[in-house]
Amino acid sequence: MTESVGDSGLRFEIWFRRRKSQDTFILQVNLKEQGQLRCQDEFIVWCGRKKYLRHVFLFEDLILFSKTKKIEGGYDIYIYKQSFKTAEIGMTESVGDSGLRFEIWFRRRKSQDTFILQAASGEVKNAWTSIIGKILWRQALRNRGQTAASNA
Numbered sequence: 321m322t323e324s325v326g327d328s329g330l331r332f333e334i335w336f337r338r339r340k341s342q343d344t345f346i347l348q349v350n351l352k353e354q355g356q357l358r359c360q361d362e363f364i365v366w367c368g369r370k371k372y373l374r375h376v377f378l379f380e381d382l383i384l385f386s387k388t389k390k391i392e393g394g395y396d397i398y399i400y401k402q403s404f405k406t407a408e409i410g411m412t413e414s415v416g417d418s419g420l421r422f423e424i425w426f427r428r429r430k431s432q433d434t435f436i437l438q439a440a441s442g443e444v445k446n447a448w449t450s451i452i453g454k455i456l457w458r459q460a461l462r463n464r465g466q467t468a469a470s471n472a
Contacts, residue, residue, distance in 0.1 A: 353381075354379035354380065354381045354382035354384075355379045355380025355381040355382070356379065356380050357377060357378070357379055358378045358379060358380060358451050358455070359377075359378050359447065359448060359451055360375065360376065360377045360378065361375070361376060361439065361440075361444055361448070362374070362375050362376075362388070362440065363376050363437040363438060363439060364437070364438040365385065365435055365436070365437050365438075366435070366436040366438075367434070367435050372387075372401075373387075373388075374386060374387060374401065375387070375388045375396075375398055376437065377398075378406075378448065378451060378452065378455075379406075380406070380455060381405060381406055381407070382403050382404070382405060382406060383403065383404050383406055383409065383424070384400070384402075384403040385401045385402050385403065385435075386398035386399055386400050386401055387399040387401055404424075404426070406452075406455050406456070406459065407459055408426055408427060408428065409424050409425065409426055409427070409452075409456075410424075410425050410426070410427055410456070411423065411424055411425070411449065411452050411453065411456065412425065413449045413453070414449075415436055416436075418438070419442050419445070420438050420439050420440075420441070420442060420445050421436055421437065421438045421439075421445070422436070422437055422439075422445060422448065422449050423435065423436050423437075424437065424452075
């Protein structure tokens, strides 16, 4: 997978390999179409009982989870793991006693389909929850306006 910046904007190219035939598939996620990149950071992420270290990118319309891989020359590449439209998520601003964790949950999924993200500091956690809260608020207002317009 590669991350590239150019005239077309930031994009991830993800290679998938089928185990039996070893064919390579490329999936491009055009991140320019996902709105402005609001923030990115490393988090410890829990999904159920599993725990991962993930580099998370937050766009206006997408939250993307990736795995950081160090390559020769001291560069990092980000291996795509999963992404979700921000319109599909909700947030609990504080989880646990550490002051470093918050939860992302999904409106149309099972309750066990949640992600708990632990930031490296309270400052990072507060910045992320503030930005996510503003994104969700703007989306709610936009949806409310669209509903009112369609009912008129």
